[in-house]
Amino acid sequence: MSLKNLVTDWPRYRQGIEEGGFQHYEHRWGMAIDLNACIGCNACSTACYAENNLAVVGKERFAKGHFMHWMRIERYWDENYAEQQHPEQGAHFMPMLCQQCGAAPCEPVCPVVATYHTPDGLNAQVYNRCIGSRYCNNNCPYRVRYFNFWSYYESSWPEPLNLQLNPDLTVRDKGVMEKCTFCVQRIRVAKDKARMENRKVKDGEFTTACAQACPTSAITFGDLMDQDSAVTRLWAKHEVSRYDDKGRPVQEQNKAHPELRGYRVLEELNVDPSVMYLERVREELA
Amino acid sequence: MNPLHHDKDIRDDIAWAQINKDILKSLENPRRGYWYTVIGCLVLLAIGITAAVLQYRYGLGMAKNHPHMWNLYIATFIFWIGMSHSGTLLSAILHIVHADWRKPIYRFAEAMTTFSLMTALLFPVIHLGRLWNFYWVIPYIPSRGTWPNFRSPLSWDGFAIMTYLTSSALFLYVGMLPDLAIARDNTSGWRKRLYTILSLGWRGDDRQWRVFRKAYMLMAIFLIPLAVSVHSIVSSDFAMSIMPGWHVTTFPPYFVAGALYSGCAAIITLFILLRYYFRWEEYMTLAILEKICKLTFAIAMVWTYLNLVEFASVWYGHDVYAKEVLWGKMTGAYAPAFWSMMFFGSVLPFTLAFQKLRRHIPAMMVVSILLNVGMWLERWMIVSPTLSQSFYPWAWDVMWPTITSWAIVLGSFGWFGLLFLVFVKIFPSVSMYEVKEMVYHRKLAREKGVAHGAVHGHAGGAQPAHSPSMKKEGNP
Numbered sequence: 167m168s169l170k171n172l173v174t175d176w177p178r179y180r181q182g183i184e185e186g187g188f189q190h191y192e193h194r195w196g197m198a199i200d201l202n203a204c205i206g207c208n209a210c211s212t213a214c215y216a217e218n219n220l221a222v223v224g225k226e227r228f229a230k231g232h233f234m235h236w237m238r239i240e241r242y243w244d245e246n247y248a249e250q251q252h253p254e255q256g257a258h259f260m261p262m263l264c265q266q267c268g269a270a271p272c273e274p275v276c277p278v279v280a281t282y283h284t285p286d287g288l289n290a291q292v293y294n295r296c297i298g299s300r301y302c303n304n305n306c307p308y309r310v311r312y313f314n315f316w317s318y319y320e321s322s323w324p325e326p327l328n329l330q331l332n333p334d335l336t337v338r339d340k341g342v343m344e345k346c347t348f349c350v351q352r353i354r355v356a357k358d359k360a361r362m363e364n365r366k367v368k369d370g371e372f373t374t375a376c377a378q379a380c381p382t383s384a385i386t387f388g389d390l391m392d393q394d395s396a397v398t399r400l401w402a403k404h405e406v407s408r409y410d411d412k413g414r415p416v417q418e419q420n421k422a423h424p425e426l427r428g429y430r431v432l433e434e435l436n437v438d439p440s441v442m443y444l445e446r447v448r449e450e451l452a
Numbered sequence: 453m454n455p456l457h458h459d460k461d462i463r464d465d466i467a468w469a470q471i472n473k474d475i476l477k478s479l480e481n482p483r484r485g486y487w488y489t490v491i492g493c494l495v496l497l498a499i500g501i502t503a504a505v506l507q508y509r510y511g512l513g514m515a516k517n518h519p520h521m522w523n524l525y526i527a528t529f530i531f532w533i534g535m536s537h538s539g540t541l542l543s544a545i546l547h548i549v550h551a552d553w554r555k556p557i558y559r560f561a562e563a564m565t566t567f568s569l570m571t572a573l574l575f576p577v578i579h580l581g582r583l584w585n586f587y588w589v590i591p592y593i594p595s596r597g598t599w600p601n602f603r604s605p606l607s608w609d610g611f612a613i614m615t616y617l618t619s620s621a622l623f624l625y626v627g628m629l630p631d632l633a634i635a636r637d638n639t640s641g642w643r644k645r646l647y648t649i650l651s652l653g654w655r656g657d658d659r660q661w662r663v664f665r666k667a668y669m670l671m672a673i674f675l676i677p678l679a680v681s682v683h684s685i686v687s688s689d690f691a692m693s694i695m696p697g698w699h700v701t702t703f704p705p706y707f708v709a710g711a712l713y714s715g716c717a718a719i720i721t722l723f724i725l726l727r728y729y730f731r732w733e734e735y736m737t738l739a740i741l742e743k744i745c746k747l748t749f750a751i752a753m754v755w756t757y758l759n760l761v762e763f764a765s766v767w768y769g770h771d772v773y774a775k776e777v778l779w780g781k782m783t784g785a786y787a788p789a790f791w792s793m794m795f796f797g798s799v800l801p802f803t804l805a806f807q808k809l810r811r812h813i814p815a816m817m818v819v820s821i822l823l824n825v826g827m828w829l830e831r832w833m834i835v836s837p838t839l840s841q842s843f844y845p846w847a848w849d850v851m852w853p854t855i856t857s858w859a860i861v862l863g864s865f866g867w868f869g870l871l872f873l874v875f876v877k878i879f880p881s882v883s884m885y886e887v888k889e890m891v892y893h894r895k896l897a898r899e900k901g902v903a904h905g906a907v908h909g910h911a912g913g914a915q916p917a918h919s920p921s922m923k924k925e926g927n928p
Binding site: 227233276277297299301304340 | 512519520580694695843
């Protein structure tokens with residue numbers, strides 16, 4: 167936020183804040199994750215490690231909470247699940263990544279504007295600008311931001327594993343925050359290519375590493391502003407509840423309808439996440 | 453005579469020359485206890501610096517983990533900011549209401565403010581991931597056109613604290629001018645050169661006193677709203693977030709009350725220490741100690757009330773997350789810390805309700821330190837439980853502070869102690885000119901046998917002193 171921007175674009179900034187977030191999108195990248203299809207295999211997480219040069223921290227640091235997995239598979243068990251009718255169902259899986267909120271709580275609190283909203287509807291994290299105050303993660307309801315507590319690169323990719331690093335993006339050093347970018351490097355490539363060919367980005371032209379790696383195609387990625395994209399159709403089909411900046415419903419889902427499985431995590435906070443989950447349907451538990 | 457009945461704030465027959473002598477003595481020969489404390493502070497500081505250097509070298513993983521992004525450093529930061537509030541704020545308030553018992557104690561209290569702010573400022577820097585870039589938070593003229601984020605409470609913090617530090621240091625310095633001149637006239641060697649420069653050519657003529665009085669009063673008036681705003685802004689680090697247990701409307705007054713509370717308790721501790729180091733029984737009397745204790749008690753009750761308000765509004769608010777965090781605080785892993793905080797903060801201050809205890813110096817020393825332990829726990833109980841148990845259950849985790857963070861917290865006490873001890877050794881930490889004024893007023897009042905009246909100090913144009921204690925002593 168330069169002073170010039172601040173002065174000339176103040177109405178735009180104000181509008182953005184009052185209407186609950188950034189308003190002038192070119193794209194609004196979004197996702198739908200079908201928990202019915204998710205088998206908890208962690209392929210998405212692994213793909214993310216490979217694509218985004220995520221540090222492999224090792225068992226001990228992981229146990230201490232010094233992990234760097236932008237995409238994580240969470241497991242939840244029902245209470246007393248072993249005594250229930252179908253204990254073989256095991257855990258509920260929840261692939262959790264940065265929700266790229268439209269009204270992201272992490273953005274206003276950064277003292278140096280290292281995290282900001284892009285016209286693509288993404289929460290960008292500028293590593294070079296980050297001073298590591300970690301306020302963003304404190305204000306993130308999903309806790310999906312990861313901090314470089316150590317210089318992980320020193321031990322993460324011993325020779326010759328360093329050759330597998332993705333040259334399209336950086337390796338981060340200690341002291342900066344990082345998080346899922348919706349594979350912004352792929353978005354850039356696709357947008358550049360489309361611009362050179364003088365066309366719009368086509369749906370399905372590219373996808374994120376996690377969506378690409380998912381063996382059951384549980385993850386659908388695309389542009390929510392493109393009315394024909396697969397992800398927009400999914401969002402529309404499930405009539406996800408959406409609210410305006412005052413918390414009044416714009417569209418409210420009929421929660422009793424058995425076919426409408428779409429929801430966004432912690433919807434009541436009204437942070438407008440770009441990721442919709444499709445609820446898992448299970449047999450009635452006794 | 454029963455010492456309990458001897459409740460004069462100060463003897464009114466101390467000669468002015470004697471006051472100069474007694475106070476300036478503090479620049480020369482403190483008791484041995486002073487040097488022991490200095491050594492203790494140096495040791496703590498060395499421990500803290502070692503830990504900070506190691507943390508700088510290896511990374512913040514030495515002190516934090518995933519949900520616990522803030523933890524001890526920010527808790528201690530709030531603690532020191534809070535500690536800084538009583539000195540300047542109380543000094544300014546008591547000055548404009550003409551409570552003259554502030555006169556022997558306000559100097560060191562203001563020094564406490566300045567130095568605890570300087571200590572507090574270390575923490576946001578130490579806790580940064582890339583602390584070498586800390587100046588990006590300051591709104592300097594940027595070559596790259598990138599300013600700090602004016603929407604972030606952390607950058608407000610920067611402005612508020614720097615403003616408060618500058619003004620309270622200035623308030624301390626301006627209030628010290630006449631005393632620096634006295635020190636200049638009574639010392640030799642490097643001290644004389646130092647005081648000559650610092651006293652800015654003070655001669656104590658009529659015009660200087662008039663200008664001085666006006667400036668001092670104006671600064672006092674300016675500082676009161678400033679001090680209140682500073683801790684309100686610090687509280688917005690939490691209140692402006694969306695986290696359960698942080699997003700609390702009553703946080704600004706709660707923080708200010710907590711700040712005054714810990715500051716008053718710290719004043720009691722330092723009062724007792726200085727009285728001992730420099731043999732200032734004549735000036736730092738039990739009657740004054742008793743007055744600070746009463747004030748501390750009142751503030752403790754305000755703090756307790758605001759605590760209950762917070763609990764009640766969470767309880768009746770039916771916000772499931774906030775309730776969960778509060779319940780987690782009371783019954784979860786942090787419960788021992790939480791209940792100790794409640795005990796030290798709300799039950800222990802009742803010792804201050806008894807006159808015998810208020811006048812018992814060792815008891816007050818212990819109580820005042822424990823009150824501050826309670827207030828430190830309070831800050832920790834604001835920061836950590838919310839981090840350990842907020843919206844998202846996957847990220848629930850209890851983290852106990854690591855050795856590194858303890859070492860840095862202890863180091864901060866060493867740093868503060870050292871700054872303070874060096875200050876009291878170099879500068880007169882009891883205001884000589886104002887104690888003279890106080891003695892003079894009390895003497896006049898006794899001789900005339902009136903509580904009010906046209907009492908003019910040597911300062912020329914001094915305000916008539918009519919504190920409540922004056923009225924009590926008015927009758928011979």
